[in-house]
Amino acid sequence: xxxxxxxxxxxxxxxxIGLHTGQPVNLTICPAEADEGVTFIRTDLSGQPxxxxxxxxxxxxxxxxxxxxxxxxxxxVEHLMAALAGTGIDNAQILINGPEVPAxxxxxxxxxxxxxxxxxxxxxxxxxxxLVRRPLxxxxxxxxxxxxPSDRLRISxxxxxxxxxxxxxSLDLTFSDRSFVRDISPARTFGFLEDVATLKANGLALGGxxxxxxxxxxxxxxxxEGLRFKDEFVRHKVLDFIGxxxxxxxxxxxxxxxxxxxxxxxxxLAELLQGSPHVQEAVxxxxxxxxxxxxxxxxxxxxxxxxx
Numbered sequence: 001x002x003x004x005x006x007x008x009x010x011x012x013x014x015x016x017i018g019l020h021t022g023q024p025v026n027l028t029i030c031p032a033e034a035d036e037g038v039t040f041i042r043t044d045l046s047g048q049p050x051x052x053x054x055x056x057x058x059x060x061x062x063x064x065x066x067x068x069x070x071x072x073x074x075x076x077v078e079h080l081m082a083a084l085a086g087t088g089i090d091n092a093q094i095l096i097n098g099p100e101v102p103a104x105x106x107x108x109x110x111x112x113x114x115x116x117x118x119x120x121x122x123x124x125x126x127x128x129x130x131l132v133r134r135p136l137x138x139x140x141x142x143x144x145x146x147x148x149p150s151d152r153l154r155i156s157x158x159x160x161x162x163x164x165x166x167x168x169x170s171l172d173l174t175f176s177d178r179s180f181v182r183d184i185s186p187a188r189t190f191g192f193l194e195d196v197a198t199l200k201a202n203g204l205a206l207g208g209x210x211x212x213x214x215x216x217x218x219x220x221x222x223x224x225e226g227l228r229f230k231d232e233f234v235r236h237k238v239l240d241f242i243g244x245x246x247x248x249x250x251x252x253x254x255x256x257x258x259x260x261x262x263x264x265x266x267x268x269l270a271e272l273l274q275g276s277p278h279v280q281e282a283v284x285x286x287x288x289x290x291x292x293x294x295x296x297x298x299x300x301x302x303x304x305x306x307x308x
Contacts, residue, residue, distance in 0.1 A: 002297050003286055005090040005127055007031045009119035014110065016102025019076055019189070019213070020064060022206030025098035027080075029114065032091040034125035037249050038084060040067065040074045044097040053081060053094075055247045055270045061263035063204055065244055075100045078243030078263070079189075083111035085246035086180035088300025089120065090127060103212040106188035108239055112181055120303040130273070130280045131293060132254030138269050143260045145269050150255035152296040155241060157258040159234045163192070165221050169234035175242075177300045184242065186228050187235035190214035193222065241266055248274060250282070253295055 013028040032039065038053035049072040051057055059073060060066035066075035074094075080101050084092060086108070104110040137146035153175040160168045173179055191205065191213055199205035208215075214232065215222045229235055241258055244266035252273070273280055283293060290297050 002088070002300055003126055003290075005034050005123040005125045006088055006120045006300070006303075007034075007091040007123060008089060008115060008303075009121045012114040012118040014102060014104065014114055016104050017207040017212075018098065018100030019103035019106070019207050020204045021075070021098070021100045023098050023100065025096060025100060025102050027097075027102060028095040029118065030093040030095060031121065032093045034091060034123040036091045036093075038081065038092050038094065038246075040077070040094045040096055042072050042074065042097075042099075043095050045072055053077060053247055054249050055267065055274060058247065058267050061267050063199075063263070065247070065263045065267070067247075073099055076103070077101055077247075078240050079104075079108045080111050080243070081246040082180075082239050082243030083108040083115060083185065085242055085251070086185060087112060087115050087120075087177055087303045088298075089115060089303070091123065103189075103207060106190075106212040106214070107236070108185040108243075112185045116303055118303075126286065128250050129283045129295075129297070130248065130250055130252045130254075131283045131295065132252065132273075132280050134279045136269070136273060136276060136279050138265060138272065140265055143262070143265055144257075145259070145261045145265050146257045147252075147254045147269070147273065148257070150253065151294050153251065153253055153298055154255040155238055155258065156256065157234055157238050157241065158260070159237050160260055161233070163216060164219060165216050166190075166233050169231045171231060171234045171238055173238060176298050177303070180242070183229075184235055184239050187232045187239050188212070188214050188228070189236055190216070190233055193217045237261075245270060251298065252280075253283075253297075254280075 011030045051069045057067045059068035064076040135148040158170040
């Protein structure tokens with residue numbers, strides 16, 4: 001089943017508030033046909049406009065990733081996109097009645113729980129993977145992101161913050177749904193108390209709280225329950241990267257090296273990768289082709305398969 005596309009078996013709904021807008025929102029994840037990919041539908045707007053969750057529809061990358069089409073937008077899509085990609089859901093329609101995906105607890109864990117509740121359904125179309133053949137990279141001052149050939153999806157990430165609770169953290173992840181669900185999806189977004197007033201004055205973080213983010217003052221983490229992992233911060237950066245990478249619209253096989261990167265650089269790399277046919281090739285993955293290309297396809301077994 002790992003070689004075939006999947007959608008969810010039934011619709012599931014969740015509600016919450018947007019991290020940046022502070023607006024309440026309802027969101028329903030619905031099954032979609034094979035080869036449709038992921039599409040957001042703004043049910044609160046006239047005509048219920050559809051916005052494909054793809055790199056070429058990204059319109060803003062300031063503190064989150066926003067997609068848009070003909071004036072309709074949906075922001076902070078990266079955690080939900082990571083949950084879909086991390087559990088092997090290729091096709092889904094997302095009905096949303098507001099401009100921002102709900103923050104939930106600041107991680108992807110609640111989205112994963114809803115997807116597991118929904119179950120999955122195999123579809124009669126094979127997945128197409130992008131297989132990286134040559135190195136590619138981008139840098140912006142001391143921020144950089146690179147990709148090189150690999151026989152599997154591997155993500156190596158390093159972050160640096162001048163704060164005693166964060167400092168320098170690194171993580172090297174070989175991707176599978178189990179590693180994503182266990183090690184990455186519970187990691188929450190984070191921020192610094194000293195930045196809150198400035199963010200809110202600029203119309204950002206209006207819905208942020210200790211319920212949906214890890215917040216730090218100058219010395220320590222303010223959340224009473226503490227951290228979920230000692231290196232939760234770098235794990236969340238990997239979560240963001242997986243969500244941004246998912247906007248390519250198909251899984252990638254390669255080794256990503258990320259250093260102090262963010263949404264803007266992730267988006268630029270995704271655009272560059274898609275526009276560089278000499279760097280990557282689309283591979284129609286059957287077990288035979290995976291063996292011929294010496295590729296290890298990620299496993300997806302945590303979302304229960306249901307009968308069609």
